Amino acid sequence: MLNRVISGKIKICGIIGDPIEHTMSPVMHNAAFARMGLDYLFVPFRVRKEGLRQAIDGVRGLNIRGLGVTIPHKVAVIPLLDELDPLAEKIGAVNIIVNDDGVLKGYNTDAGGFLQALLSRGVEPEGKNVVVLGAGGASRAVSFILAERGANLVVVNRTGDKAKELADRILASFHRETQALKLDGENLAGALSQADILVNATSVGMSPNIDGTLLPAKLLKPDLVVCDIVYNPIRTRLLREAEEAGAKAVSGLDMLVWQGALAFELWTGLKAPVALMREEVVKVL
Ligand code: NAP
DSSP states (O other), X not given: OOOSOOOTTOEEEEEEESSOTTOSHHHHHHHHHHHTTOOEEEEEEEOOGGGHHHHHHHHHXXXXXXXXXXXXXXXXXXXXXXXXXXXHHHHTOOSEEEEETTEEEEEOHHHHHHHHHHHHTTOOOTTOEEEEEOOSHHHHHHHHHHHHHTOEEEEEESSHHHHHHHHHHHHHHHOOXXXXXXXXXXXXXXXXXXXXXXXXXXXXXXXXXXXXXXXXXXXXXXXXXXXXXXXXXXXXXXXXXXXXXXXXXXXXXXXHHHHHHHXXXXXXXXXXXXXXXXXXXXXXX
């Protein structure tokens, strides 16, 4: 139940996607707005593919302050915007829109959120050898920010061609050579033997298939940092096995919360109450 007064001054933010029922963004952002005493409200909108243009017209027409953008719209929304942050342009995907007096600008805070998640755990990827599993949308954000930060990347993907495509894009955007490998036991073992950081940027391990992992536990070692961008469950099988092997584990929850915190800062111009946002998501997960 909404136990607050909605005034005429309220600013609306929201998230568009399909499906949208499972989004964590409303709990995270509404709690943050309330804590900061802001007259803002965050609402989820189910927007089908064919309704995307109308939804974006609606953002202008209704003067909605900002939007989160999730599957399936992160790429398709780009031509409907007025401006793009340079990193979002390179990645080719937008997960946050800011509306400044009718001018809609797209950002990618998945990328910045992932980097912040690492840094906040004391992990600096610059100059490190990083193995990224996956070459889908989330991997693109993660791989680009790692390349921009100066990590040496190996992208490993079930569909080898997609790994190659991603590596080519990274080379074109950042002039950094990136190795692309097809996912198999031998390639994984070879890549892991040189790695400082491993990132699972696939959906493997996500609820309800929580026993899934792409990495045989025997390849995990104490001097490895293991990040899983899957956040449901918070402690995936991969992270559990990493901890058991003595490795440092970074949860996808951290990336989720930091991408939200960066969005909050873009919409409000204020520093986000990150710890509170994290607590609220943990309650729901
Ligand atoms: P996506 O574009 O559909 O990509 C999925 C990736 O997973 C592809 O590389 C795919 O390989 C791989 N994959 C899927 N099933 C596999 C299997 N059984 N074996 C091997 N590889 C498999 O999805 P996405 O948008 O990148 O999302 C990936 C995950 O990231 C999701 O779990 C999502 O919830 C999570 N995510 C988390 C955050 C966060 O803030 N923590 C943000 C964004 C996304 P192929 O190319 O071979 O199909």
